[in-house]
Amino acid sequence: QQQVKQSPQSLIVQKGGISIINCAYENTAFDYFPWYQQFPGKGPALLIAIRPDVSEKKEGRFTISFNKSAKQFSLHIMDSQPGDSATYFCAAWIQGAQKLVFGQGTRLTINP
Amino acid sequence: NAGVTQTPKFQVLKTGQSMTLQCAQDMNHEYMSWYRQDPGMGLRLIHYSVGAGITDQGEVPNGYNVSRSTTEDFPLRLLSAAPSQTSVYFCASSYGGRRGYTFGSGTRLTVV
Numbered sequence: 001q002q003q004v005k006q007s008p009q010s011l012i013v014q015k016g017g018i019s020i021i022n023c024a025y026e027n028t029a030f031d032y033f034p035w036y037q038q039f040p041g042k043g044p045a046l047l048i049a050i051r052p053d054v055s056e057k058k059e060g061r062f063t064i065s066f067n068k069s070a071k072q073f074s075l076h077i078m079d080s081q082p083g084d085s086a087t088y089f090c091a092a093w094i095q096g097a098q099k100l101v102f103g104q105g106t107r108l109t110i111n112p
Numbered sequence: 113n114a115g116v117t118q119t120p121k122f123q124v125l126k127t128g129q130s131m132t133l134q135c136a137q138d139m140n141h142e143y144m145s146w147y148r149q150d151p152g153m154g155l156r157l158i159h160y161s162v163g164a165g166i167t168d169q170g171e172v173p174n175g176y177n178v179s180r181s182t183t184e185d186f187p188l189r190l191l192s193a194a195p196s197q198t199s200v201y202f203c204a205s206s207y208g209g210r211r212g213y214t215f216g217s218g219t220r221l222t223v224v
Contacts, residue, residue, distance in 0.1 A: 009152065032210040043116075043202050043215030044155070089154060093209050098162050099170065100145065100209060104154035 003027055004092050006103030014111050019077040021106045023090035032093035035075050037086050080110045114138050118203050118216035125193040125223045133188040133219050135203030143206040144186040148199040161186055193223045
């Protein structure tokens with residue numbers, strides 16, 4: 001069973017727009033929330049990550065927003081570019097069990 | 113520094129055959145994991161290890177075995193291949209779970 005639910009499954013955004021991908025979880029043992037970016041034929045690569053005691057983290061055009069009470073977190077890509085076209089995965093680290101679980105993934109397409 | 117190396121990159125098996133997917137890392141990472149990636153299912157954890165001699169099951173362990181005799185290597189064994197095991201398999205490693213995982217480039221396995 002998927003412990004992290006990700007939506008939407010696919011997303012099309014115009015160049016220069018804002019891309020938003022959402023994730024939700026139930027397990028309160030999660031204590032680290034990374035996002036991964038995957039290009040076709042490649043393995044996922046760490047993009048940005050956040051701890052649950054922080055509500056927002058920004059790195060360049062990429063921002064994670066975290067709502068601990070709602071058990072939700074999201075990735076925002078500002079000024080989306082065609083080079084951002086990829087599959088994005090949210091993930092959560094289970095404290096104690098020492099393992100990383102992933103959401104279902106979102107295929108993002110940025111139209112030029 | 114090669115990172116995480118997976119071999120082979122492609123493999124076709126007949127139902128009932130066995131094989132081992134190889135994974136090696138040269139970063140002295142303690143944590144290693146195996147994931148499978150299927151459309152619409154995201155990345156699902158098969159088995160993981162927090163150090164040499166220590167392994168544990170993930171979300172979908174049935175039909176797979178692992179061992180971790182050294183820090184560098186974490187092979188995944190398919191005992192009797194089934195068509196349901198057709199997937200892309202990723203090995204990943206991390207110095208510590210919260211520092212992010214480095215993924216290999218994947219093995220695309222087809223079972224006919």
